[in-house]
Amino acid sequence: xxxxxxxxxxxxxxxxxxxxxxxxxxxxxxxxxxxxxxxxxxxxxxxxxxxxxxxxxxxxxxxxxxxxxxxxxxxxxxxxxxxxxxxxxxxxxxxxxxxxxxxxxxxxxxxxxxxxxxxxxxxxxxxxxxxxxxxxxxxxxxxxxxxxxxxxxxxxxxxxxxxxxxxxxxxxxxxxxxxxxxxxxxxxxxxxxxxxxxxxxxxxxxxxxxxxxxxxxxxxxxxxxxxxxxxxxxxxxxxxxxxxxxxxxxxxxxxxxxxxxxxxxxxxxxxxxxxxxxxxxxxxxxxxxxxxxxxxxxxxxxxxxxxxxxxxxxxxxxxxxxxxxxxxxxxxxxxxxxxxxxxxxxxxxxxxxxxxxxxxxxxxxxxxxxxxxxxxxxxxxxxxxxxxxxxxxxxxxxxxxxxxxxxxxxxxxxxxxxxxxxxxxxxxxxxxxxxxxxxxxxxxxxxxxxxxxxxxxxxxxxxxxxxxxxxxxxxxxxxxxxxxxxxxxxxxxxxxxxxxxxxxxxxxxxxxxxxxxxxxxxxxxxxxxxxxxxxxxxxxxxxxxxxxxxxxxxxxxxxxxxxxxxxxxxxxxxxxxxxxxxxxxxxxxxxxxxxxxxxxxxxxxxxxx
Ligand code: F6R
Numbered sequence: 317x318x319x320x321x322x323x324x325x326x327x328x329x330x331x332x333x334x335x336x337x338x339x340x341x342x343x344x345x346x347x348x349x350x351x352x353x354x355x356x357x358x359x360x361x362x363x364x365x366x367x368x369x370x371x372x373x374x375x376x377x378x379x380x381x382x383x384x385x386x387x388x389x390x391x392x393x394x395x396x397x398x399x400x401x402x403x404x405x406x407x408x409x410x411x412x413x414x415x416x417x418x419x420x421x422x423x424x425x426x427x428x429x430x431x432x433x434x435x436x437x438x439x440x441x442x443x444x445x446x447x448x449x450x451x452x453x454x455x456x457x458x459x460x461x462x463x464x465x466x467x468x469x470x471x472x473x474x475x476x477x478x479x480x481x482x483x484x485x486x487x488x489x490x491x492x493x494x495x496x497x498x499x500x501x502x503x504x505x506x507x508x509x510x511x512x513x514x515x516x517x518x519x520x521x522x523x524x525x526x527x528x529x530x531x532x533x534x535x536x537x538x539x540x541x542x543x544x545x546x547x548x549x550x551x552x553x554x555x556x557x558x559x560x561x562x563x564x565x566x567x568x569x570x571x572x573x574x575x576x577x578x579x580x581x582x583x584x585x586x587x588x589x590x591x592x593x594x595x596x597x598x599x600x601x602x603x604x605x606x607x608x609x610x611x612x613x614x615x616x617x618x619x620x621x622x623x624x625x626x627x628x629x630x631x632x633x634x635x636x637x638x639x640x641x642x643x644x645x646x647x648x649x650x651x652x653x654x655x656x657x658x659x660x661x662x663x664x665x666x667x668x669x670x671x672x673x674x675x676x677x678x679x680x681x682x683x684x685x686x687x688x689x690x691x692x693x694x695x696x697x698x699x700x701x702x703x704x705x706x707x708x709x710x711x712x713x714x715x716x717x718x719x720x721x722x723x724x725x726x727x728x729x730x731x732x733x734x735x736x737x738x739x740x741x742x743x744x745x746x747x748x749x750x751x752x753x754x755x756x757x758x759x760x761x762x763x764x765x766x767x768x769x770x771x772x773x774x775x776x777x778x779x780x781x782x783x784x785x786x787x788x789x790x791x792x793x794x795x796x797x798x799x800x801x802x803x804x805x806x807x808x809x810x811x812x813x814x815x816x817x818x819x820x821x822x823x824x825x826x827x828x829x830x831x832x833x834x835x836x837x838x839x840x841x842x843x844x845x846x847x848x849x850x851x852x853x854x855x856x857x858x859x860x861x862x863x864x865x866x867x868x869x870x871x872x873x874x875x876x877x878x879x880x881x882x883x884x885x886x887x888x889x890x891x892x893x894x895x896x897x898x899x900x901x902x903x904x905x906x907x908x909x910x911x912x913x914x915x916x917x918x919x920x921x922x923x924x925x
Pocket of ligand 1: 664666717
């Protein structure tokens with residue numbers, strides 16, 4: 317969701333900020349804007365739509381400045397429009413604000429500002445309240461005014477503020493929304509995420525909740541709520557600048573699909589000792605801790621939730637502990653049964669998903685031990701967990717998650733195997749067998765990616781479909797959900813996933829001549845059952861694309877098209893089976909002319925409830 321970039325230094329603020337905003341496009345947005353300080357005047361330019369619209373609008377204008385803030389907005393309060401776009405100005409035009417998050421008491425603050433302070437609002441946003449509030453408190457000291465305003469603000473936010481009278485500084489505040497500071501050469505930055513800064517700064521400060529930051533060209537200082545300076549260790553970013561570039565691929569999504577062998581390899585091998593045992597960096601769960609645990613919840617949203625479904629299979633099978641998988645937005649409101657015998661596993665690529673964070677806090681308050689599987693280092697979910705297990709996917713830019721998912725699956729297997737060895741629920745032979753299968757996955761993923769052309773050809777036959785069904789059994793059910801989500805989010809085709817055995821209990825009524833069914837039959841022990849399910853839908857006229865292991869060719873007699881994955885143990889098929897579904901969704905969306913990396917209405921990091 318919304319992205320923030322701020323710059324102060326010797327360079328051209330406008331160009332640097334717009335470049336940074338482009339690197340945050342993946343977060344999802346519907347308008348963009350920039351505020352620059354030119355000779356003690358704040359110049360604001362903002363435009364609905366893509367950053368390119370903003371660039372077109374300001375083309376040829378002299379907007380030279382050495383300090384400014386920029387924003388990509390994902391509408392919450394007030395429709396996407398030029399006027400609701402950020403930055404917002406105070407009534408006297410002397411304060412400009414960009415904001416990511418929600419001000420929960422904005423109605424009350426707006427009333428106070430209107431009735432008591434005579435402010436006339438221009439937009440429908442909660443953000444304008446922040447600008448007006450800081451404007452009301454401003455007496456030639458921006459830091460002081462921001463502190464006073466923040467005292468009144470409730471909600472989750474990260475803000476960046478500049479003042480016309482103080483052309484040397486940006487003040488920023490973080491409360492439950494991401495904010496980092498980049499330390500450059502004769503320049504400093506604020507941003508919502510690392511990709512915005514990769515080209516300019518590799519040394520960063522990760523800002524904590526309730527901290528205020530003041531950056532000038534030569535200094536970046538962090539303060540706590542009581543205005544005491546806080547010392548922070550720097551964090552060195554190891555990704556190269558190319559990590560946030562498309563590198564010749566048409567879309568980030570395709571690049572990220574192709575990065576899966578590497579992501580899986582990194583996530584796995586960094587955790588393996590020479591002898592094959594698992595070294596869980598970031599996890600301090602001992603045998604005693606595990607003996608105390610009688611229940612595990614895996615809680616997440618969207619694709620990360622689907623990774624949790626596979627995690628349940630793995631943990632229950634290897635470690636014999638009951639696992640419940642829950643959608644985060646539901647978990648927190650159903651008074652879940654959690655106590656100090658509960659292990660709560662949060663799965664999140666961004667580590668900033670508000671629903672997941674809120675569920676985590678609910679479980680933590682009730683005494684659960686919190687373990688998180690997160691991709692973004694230093695994110696909120698990571699910071700609030702007792703143990704953090706990082707996926708090594710690298711930055712995921714496309715809104716549709718692909719490589720984060722497969723690396724989350726690897727983390728799930730490693731956690732399950734680690735628990736199993738600690739609890740003694742797995743034999744050495746079985747452990748070695750699964751470990752061997754996991755180690756072969758990067759090569760098998762490479763082999764599988766060679767089917768890309770075949771999948772593109774199948775997509776060419778199907779891209780005009782208006783609805784698609786995904787069916788599977790066992791761990792293929794979770795993969796069906798994930799394949800269906802991928803398709804609907806980037807191609808806008810109405811798709812639906814269901815356990816194949818459930819079809820006959822209602823959904824089969826929808827099968828008719830030409831209905832497209834994608835049947836996942838990767839599980840050896842459920843293969844024959846799946847062939848029967850395929851026959852059932854074929855008998856009602858469905859067109860079936862089957863997915864099976866290379867050696868299981870009987871499916872060719874039932875399905876109209878078959879995509880094969882390399883042979884492997886049933887336990888690890890999810891890591892392979894999802895890839896053809898990602899590619900299928902990608903090519904369908906491409907053929908339909910969709911904006912694949914930035915699908916409509918979606919945001920990469922969902923920081924609102
Ligand atoms: C789908 C997708 C979303 C996210 C979900 C959770 O492709 O990306 O469903 O998986 O919004 O996001 P994280 O993992 O950042 O918590």
